[in-house]
Amino acid sequence: MTQVMKNSIPWPTIMVVISWYTSNIGVLLMNKYLLTNYGYKYPVFLTMCHMMLCSVFSYVGISVLDIVPLQSVQSKNQLLKICGLSVVFCFSVVCGNVSLNYIPVSFNQAIGATTPFFTAVFAYAVSRKREAWVTYCTLLPVVAGVIIASGSEPSFHLFGFIICVASTAARAFKSVLQSILLSSEGEKLNSMNLLLYMAPIAMLVLLPATLLMEGNVIRITIELAGEDFRIIWYLLLSSSLAYFVNLTNFLVTKYTSALTLQVLGNAKGAVAVVISILIFQNPISMIGMLGYVLTIIGVILYSETKKRYT
Template sequence: MKGSSQSQSQKRWFTIGLVSAWYASNIGVLLLNKYLLSNYGFKYPVFLTMCHMIACSLFSYIAVVWFKMVPLQTIRSRLQFLKISALGLIFCGSVVSGNVSLRYLPVSFTQAVGATTPFFTAFFAYLMTWKREAWVTYATLVPVVAGVVIASGSEPSFHLFGFVMCVGATAARALKSVLQGILLSSEGEKLNSMNLLLYMAPIAVFILLPATILMEQNVVSITVALARSDIKIIWYLLLNSALAYFVNLTNFLVTKHTSALTLQVLGNAKGAVAVVISIMIFRNPVSVIGMLGYVLTVTGVVLYSEAKKRSR
């Protein structure tokens, strides 16, 4: 009995450690992105995203092929490769749009908009598969959207272009999750998230390289010049890129060691923690009505998760 109790305690602490690492990497990359793109003045979101994808390509290869953290799943056909490429393109769009929005909007507001992901997921699922949810599930999406409308109307640092980019990033994330379920639904094509990232990240680099050259000319020479005057920019970029990979790694491990419901609850709480920490660090002005709007959105997301669970 004593051994069993000790094993349970170790398992509990292991899970707590995993969740803490997931929170730290998620919130860390978000705050560092904001600092680099807005406060530090490194105004190159496409190049920054490419750095993230290079790190994800390298670390994914090391984790899957060298350390064999999960069994390597091979691409079985040209069609499967095209499907993964389509997901990679949408993934690129979501990350780039999210990084662009951080140039113009505070983290607290982007988290409020990001919480509307269930709304877009339900919308795309209906549009692409004609899958209908119970009316109660759709009703829970009303406070999700209403909260963002309220938060937008009272956001002191509201920026229209940043808002459009943030909504685009949220919609792209939802579209990727729906498409992933459709495109890789057969048993022969299913990939776990670690293997999917292994293949998607290099495709993303291939897409982002010409985009960086066209949209952010001379970014490499500008970064080198910056590094000569402030070497910290290199360390910021390296840490930021490593964190981008660990977001995906810890997300996979938390999913593996907890239930889907626990993951949803933790995800909702993570957004709230990110809001509080970002306000403490960046001191961005937040109105009481704006915070109430965010609380309304998170409440709607919790109700949506509960309604989805009951409808299964």
């Protein structure tokens, strides 16, 4: 039996999945710690740091380490499409980080699980893409679970909830736009090359937003580093994890499949909920937990119907 398991799931695949889980959950917990427990309330600047290090690591990974072949931008039109995706991407990540100021990671993840619902809505609204009626039915428990969890969430914060929903919707909108805008053979970019071009653009978009919304954050961070140098290590760790989320996401798809990635993602959300509750000790009601479970069941059913009817 052990030999069969070894043959079925190679060790590189297991290590990639573990790394993906670690980086995904790690960046969430690190951001939550920075923004609330540590008191570093600058989510826009934090996101800009993420994009800055993603730009550097993407260049090193592709141009120096040759993790994947470099794909060049073919036209000005393609560059404009990438810029549009970068703006939506920025909005999604910033909103996600802002929401962590107000709601616990567990609730953030429950809301994030509704991504398939928003993806289906935007796919129909933008390109009139219809799913099987059974697929739409599976989205009902996804939404119902979040409604139940929201109604009984002890740490519920209306603004945090709205901004987290906005982040989830923007993430779904980006995936739909990406599939439409970069659909032709000459314009397709793998996720690592897309990040290589998107991260610097996102950084340029976030710089004026940071200066406008968070004022003297750079001076404040330098002064804070003089008192407590750990803040630099925290920012570097958070930003590094943000890059490795994208890298391991790509590697999991490479070693397995897009569908496996989706299934593993469902389980990741549940693991993140449990770990965040254990670490941050945020209160959660039994009804709220049932809401989370209902949402996860809905997402699993959605994945299964997509696999069957696509």
